[in-house]
Amino acid sequence: EAQVTQNPRYLITVTGKKLTVTCSQNMNHEYMSWYRQDPGLGLRQIYYSMNVEVTDKGDVPEGYKVSRKEKRNFPLILESPSPNQTSLYFCASKAGFGANVLTFGAGSRLTVL
Amino acid sequence: SQKIEQNSEALNIQEGKTATLTCNYTNYSPAYLQWYRQDPGRGPVFLLLIRENEKEKRKERLKVTFDTTLKQSLFHITASQPADSATYLCALGSGSARQLTFGSGTQLTVLP
Numbered sequence: 001e002a003q004v005t006q007n008p009r010y011l012i013t014v015t016g017k018k019l020t021v022t023c024s025q026n027m028n029h030e031y032m033s034w035y036r037q038d039p040g041l042g043l044r045q046i047y048y049s050m051n052v053e054v055t056d057k058g059d060v061p062e063g064y065k066v067s068r069k070e071k072r073n074f075p076l077i078l079e080s081p082s083p084n085q086t087s088l089y090f091c092a093s094k095a096g097f098g099a100n101v102l103t104f105g106a107g108s109r110l111t112v113l
Numbered sequence: 114s115q116k117i118e119q120n121s122e123a124l125n126i127q128e129g130k131t132a133t134l135t136c137n138y139t140n141y142s143p144a145y146l147q148w149y150r151q152d153p154g155r156g157p158v159f160l161l162l163i164r165e166n167e168k169e170k171r172k173e174r175l176k177v178t179f180d181t182t183l184k185q186s187l188f189h190i191t192a193s194q195p196a197d198s199a200t201y202l203c204a205l206g207s208g209s210a211r212q213l214t215f216g217s218g219t220q221l222t223v224l225p
Contacts, residue, residue, distance in 0.1 A: 104157050106155060
């Protein structure tokens with residue numbers, strides 16, 4: 001089944017404790033992206049990647065890092081999480097350029113205390 | 114800066130009626146527009162895409178219009194059913210498709 005898999009689905013952590021949210025897709029998509037979703041603010045893009053070793057900032061990149069060493073994986077790294085990073089995170093992928101459809105993961109709900 | 118507004122945060126309609134959701138944008142010249150459905154606790158799921166040179170697209174009970182002069186898209190669900198209850202998101206894409214910009218969504222509730 002074609003899908004985007006995120007882990008963990010739920011995480012409670014404390015301020016300053018580094019964490020990584022993994023994202024993997026099995027559709028051979030070139031493009032991958034991370035979004036955060038907050039009430040009233042909708043989906044905001046954090047980082048995206050057009051292909052392996054190519055990443056770019058989205059609208060809200062502060063406090064986050066990403067890497068794209070393999071085509072299928074696009075982990076989101078929070079080096080020193082803060083409470084304002086408490087949110088619902090979505091990874092998504094699509095095939096290359098153009099108006100292709102995004103396939104989303106099921107989401108990762110992160111709480112930073 | 115780019116701004117996308119979806120008509121209201123919540124919309125309640127009676128089963129069988131047509132639901133109409135609005136997506137307005139400013140400071141943007143999108144090459145295409147997409148609509149997604151999101152159920153609680155799940156990721157958005159793609160519904161329809163319409164390009165800047167298209168006026169209307171249909172898929173079963175769904176219809177999307179795109180007016181680049183008014184900078185507006187309308188999303189219609191005809192003969193609505195309680196199972197259509199969800200949050201609907203519009204998303205605008207540029208020609209390079211590097212980024213999709215999403216609206217904050219409209220929560221639709223179809224009452225039996």
